[in-house]
Amino acid sequence: MKVAMLGSGSRGNATILVGEETRILVDAGFSARQMARRLEVLGIEPESLDAIVVTHDHGDHTRGIGVWARRYGTPVYLTEPTRAVCAGLFRGREEVRSYQAGRPFRIGEFRVDPFLTVHDAADPVAVTVYREGCGTRVGIATDLGRPTAGIRHSLAGCDFLILEANHDERMLRSGPYPVSVQARIASSHGHLSNHAAADFARELLHPRLAGILLAHLSAECNRPELALDVVGGVLRKKGYQGYLAAAGQDEPTELLVIEELRERYGPGQLSLL
Numbered sequence: 678m679k680v681a682m683l684g685s686g687s688r689g690n691a692t693i694l695v696g697e698e699t700r701i702l703v704d705a706g707f708s709a710r711q712m713a714r715r716l717e718v719l720g721i722e723p724e725s726l727d728a729i730v731v732t733h734d735h736g737d738h739t740r741g742i743g744v745w746a747r748r749y750g751t752p753v754y755l756t757e758p759t760r761a762v763c764a765g766l767f768r769g770r771e772e773v774r775s776y777q778a779g780r781p782f783r784i785g786e787f788r789v790d791p792f793l794t795v796h797d798a799a800d801p802v803a804v805t806v807y808r809e810g811c812g813t814r815v816g817i818a819t820d821l822g823r824p825t826a827g828i829r830h831s832l833a834g835c836d837f838l839i840l841e842a843n844h845d846e847r848m849l850r851s852g853p854y855p856v857s858v859q860a861r862i863a864s865s866h867g868h869l870s871n872h873a874a875a876d877f878a879r880e881l882l883h884p885r886l887a888g889i890l891l892a893h894l895s896a897e898c899n900r901p902e903l904a905l906d907v908v909g910g911v912l913r914k915k916g917y918q919g920y921l922a923a924a925g926q927d928e929p930t931e932l933l934v935i936e937e938l939r940e941r942y943g944p945g946q947l948s949l950l
């Protein structure tokens with residue numbers, strides 16, 4: 678199973694998951710043209726996608742869904758409340774399918790498990806995606822006000838995690854945002870700080886965890902080196918030696934093969950037991 682982010686941050690989020698036969702996007706927050714270009718950089722034909730799964734209604738996760746669905750005929754999966762808010766993106770010709778948090782569904786060889794998060798959207802969810810053949814499970818949680826017991830439970834035991842590390846607390850306080858926006862970002866319905874991400878990642882450590890990709894970094898109130906330093910520092914203290922990187926806004930990450938990461942990093946992770 679392969680995974681890459683086409684980009685991540687407040688100007689757009691999209692994650693591509695590639696199995697033997699199935700390819701899905703989780704979120705499509707860039708223009709269709711931009712996503713097609715980024716997929717091509719990764720060697721993936723835009724026409725080959727089997728589905729787009731939308732996690733919530735914010736524009737940085739939905740911007741491209743309507744145009745993409747009309748251009749390529751890709752089915753779009755969203756929850757009913759999210760669909761209602763996103764109605765303006767559709768023209769009636771798209772294949773739109775509903776799902777519900779707490780109800781797993783299949784797309785080809787993938788099983789998608791959506792679960793509720795705490796975030797200021799109509800019906801925010803995060804997902805894990807499981808591929809049976811290789812037994813690999815990827816967790817994607819990029820917009821979290823705070824990690825609840827339910828979110829922790831849903832993300833436990835993943836082989837690869839995409840986790841939000843949105844802001845540095847100090848940079849947020851001294852950054853360009855008005856106090857009201859700062860408060861929203863830092864609230865329990867906003868976004869995780871680097872320190873909150875580090876604590877959450879530490880709680881999710883287990884010996885089979887092969888990699889963590891930090892995502893949704895704020896362009897104004899964070900820097901990749903800072904996020905990696907804070908999260909990496911906490912994880913290394915706990916014995917984590919797996920893959921750790923931060924996704925950028927403007928270019929896709931590399932297409933990571935999770936089973937290869939597990940082989941490369943797995944044996945060193947025994948100290949986590």
Ligand SMILES: [Zn+2]
Binds near residue numbers: 733735796798820
């Ligand atoms: Zn959001």
Ligand SMILES: [Zn+2]
Binds near residue numbers: 686687690735820
């Ligand atoms: Zn977002």
